[in-house]
Amino acid sequence: MASAALELLRTSIAVAQRINPITPHHHVVWCVLSAKNKDGLPELSAEDRLSFFHAVRDTQEKITTETGITDFNINWEEGCGKPVPGGLDSWTRYVHVVPRMVGDLEGDAVHELLDRWTWSGGMIVQPEAEPWPCDAKRKDRTPEIMAAEAAQFRQMLSSAGIPKNMAACADGFKFSHIPIASGLTFFVSEFGSTVAFVNLRPFRRGHVLLSPRRCVARLRDLTRVEYEDLIDSAGRLGDALRLVEFPRGFEFSVQDGPLASQSIPHVHIHMIPRI
Missing domain, CATH: 3.30.428.10 (HIT-like)
Structure with a gap:
């Protein structure tokens, strides 16, 4: 230590x-x-x-x-x-x-x-962990496939006790300049400032995105209320999905800035299931 x-x-x-x-x-x-x-x-x-x-x-x-x-x-x-x-x-x-x-x-x-990474120093090998695919191997999916996956996530959250009025963003929203249709969303927070939606090019099955509705590029640009709602929503979604579909939990990742590989200038959390 x-x-x-x-x-x-x-x-x-x-x-x-x-x-x-x-x-x-x-x-x-x-x-x-x-x-x-x-x-x-x-x-x-x-x-x-x-x-x-x-x-x-x-x-x-x-x-x-x-x-x-x-x-x-x-x-x-x-x-x-x-x-x-x-x-x-x-x-x-x-x-x-x-x-x-x-x-x-x-x-x-x-x-x-x-x-x-380990606390004690050095690196460990985790053979059970699925390797990160190179970007060239990630392919765009069709809207139909993405909508079907969003419907599956809405059903999972319903099974986990998430209220139906939080199951989708009724009017969709804009992820930076990209319109996200309501049918591609599967969660909106009680406060209304955080939306979860399926990923165009996921790393693996179940890799989804969580974003504030207001378009800001950096975590530091979020208000205190927006930041807390985003973090609370990540925990709530992770807990619910772990109960019904992904028992090993999730990796949560924020690419905060272009040098951190942020490609869309709108704050978002990657939720990536541990397989």
């Missing part, structure tokens, strides 16, 4: 430290709470979870202030049972904040490196 001298941020909820960085200034934000649920696993209240993710955004801001770096990969996993300080968790309770600079990593190498 990194020493306290390497801490960038500490709150009552979280600590941000440089722990086995894969790029310069890479920090891991990890939760210091140890509350247990009925199964003996660490658990956060909804309020604490949002406070934790505010620490993630504060870590980005501190790195930008100290280094001038503005582009980041933000990655975390939920439901994957990876080791964390204090034992195994039902979600990993740590988030990678990976600053990106020109020429540091190629393509999606950041995801493969994070798949193999």
Whole structure:
């Protein structure tokens, strides 16, 4: 574990430290709470979870202030049972904040490196993890195939107890300049500012996108309410889909800026099932 001298941020909820960085200034934000649920696993209240993710955004801001770096990969996993300080968790309770600079990593190498990252140093090989496909192998899908998948997700969420009035964005929305039809969406938050929709070119089955309705390019541009609604929606969707279809949980990934491979200038979270 990194020493306290390497801490960038500490709150009552979280600590941000440089722990086995894969790029310069890479920090891991990890939760210091140890509350247990009925199964003996660490658990956060909804309020604490949002406070934790505010620490993630504060870590980005501190790195930008100290280094001038503005582009980041933000990655975390939920439901994957990876080791964390204090034992195994039902979600990993740590988030990678990976600053990106020109020429540091190629393509999606950041995801493969994070798949193999460990607390103790060195890299591990996870033979059960499906490799990330190269971009050239990802193909556009037809609207009909995407609409059928969205309908499947709406059914999954209904089975998991998500109310029907949250099952789709009735009027669709614009993902940057791209119109997303209502039939391609499968979730809209209670607050109404977050939408989930199927992916034109998924990495693997079940890879979907979650986005604020308002078009902003960066996480820092979201209001506090929008940011909290986005994070809360990601957790709610992950929990629901893990119950009915994807028991190993999800990797969540934000490409925050063009150097982090963001191709559409509209904040979005990739939800990628662990296979």
